[in-house]
Amino acid sequence: MLEIRNLTRRYGDLTAVDDVSFSVEPGRFTGFVGGNGAGKTTTMRMIMGLLQPNAGEVLWDGKPITTRVRAQFGYMPEERGLYPKQPILTQLVYLGELHGMSRSEAREAAGALMDRFGLGERTKDKLETLSLGNQQRVQIAAAVIAQPIGLVLDEPFNGLDPDAVDEMFALLSEFTKRQVPVLFSSHQLDLVERLCDDIVILAKGKVVADGPVDSLRRAGETHHRIRTESDLGWLRDHAGVQVLDLDGAEASVVFADVAAEQAVLAEAMQRGPVRAFGPTIRPLSDIYREITR
Known part of the structure; x- marks a missing residue:
């Protein structure tokens, strides 16, 4: 070594x-x-x-x-x-x-x-x-x-x-x-x-x-991607949610905790079909910018 x-x-x-x-x-x-x-x-x-x-x-x-x-x-x-x-x-x-x-x-x-x-x-x-x-x-x-x-x-x-x-x-x-x-x-x-x-x-x-x-990717906040068949504008007013990007039926968010994550998933499913919901793999370029700036 x-x-x-x-x-x-x-x-x-x-x-x-x-x-x-x-x-x-x-x-x-x-x-x-x-x-x-x-x-x-x-x-x-x-x-x-x-x-x-x-x-x-x-x-x-x-x-x-x-x-x-x-x-x-x-x-x-x-x-x-x-x-x-x-x-x-x-x-x-x-x-x-x-x-x-x-x-x-x-x-x-x-x-x-x-x-x-x-x-x-x-x-x-x-x-x-x-x-x-x-x-x-x-x-x-x-x-x-x-x-x-x-x-x-x-x-x-x-x-x-x-x-x-x-x-x-x-x-x-x-x-x-x-x-x-x-x-x-x-x-x-x-x-x-x-x-x-x-x-x-x-x-x-x-x-x-x-x-x-993999450890560096998991460090820091976890971003989640949500894609549905209806507008996700309601996420902006939801407790425990930080909206990073929102474009109609697709959004990138950060949850304050697991409870907020599950609450958003439940509401999204009530509003219609949910096509994607889960953490995203953050590219090294994003992590690099956060660490070095």
Whole structure:
């Protein structure tokens, strides 16, 4: 398990990362979200040892992480870390060797990954000749080529179309099935919501929420959707009901308690057929706005 404890990073008077703590569980996807300047990339760089924290520590299996352990991680930086004018295969083999693979092992692994991504015929091409989406595929291949024990990926799905996202997620899922912890950042909240088991939300350098996706959805007030065959204007005067949105026979409300919920249901049924009545699954984007504003 990867644990981040009380990480702090300052740049002069600016505290970019402020006492950040969270964990990335084995075999789970943890989404790392926050606005520009929230501190995500700085935190990831400290995890990987590229930046030294002013305070706090990174633990692996309960012990301070070492250079040897970090060398077994797969890391994808926010800005592509490959060489645009070098052949793809040459770079992947070189990176595999840096992780301790033999040249033949690295060449075999790189070839298999490129075949999987439909780039098997382009391994001798320079990286810059590929589309941005295919360059992203190569960057992900570089992160996973040496069968890492942990993955730290900064915006891995940036620039990928929906089919490519599914393709990359399938690849990364092979690692979580082997209990590899995966931390990745993204600005695409709908994507994080769909793919992640756990979420860490950062705002102004601080963790403002973290935990399983379902737990975050259940936090705070529960919204209910009601749809009938008659006008629901009477809800505005009903005790224990906060009307969030009302459009004729459809409404979104918050109930003060279960008694108010049941009273509204009973009255709605007296007034005519009820086509929908129940709690709605709140999108992560709504929760994110509430927490960070």
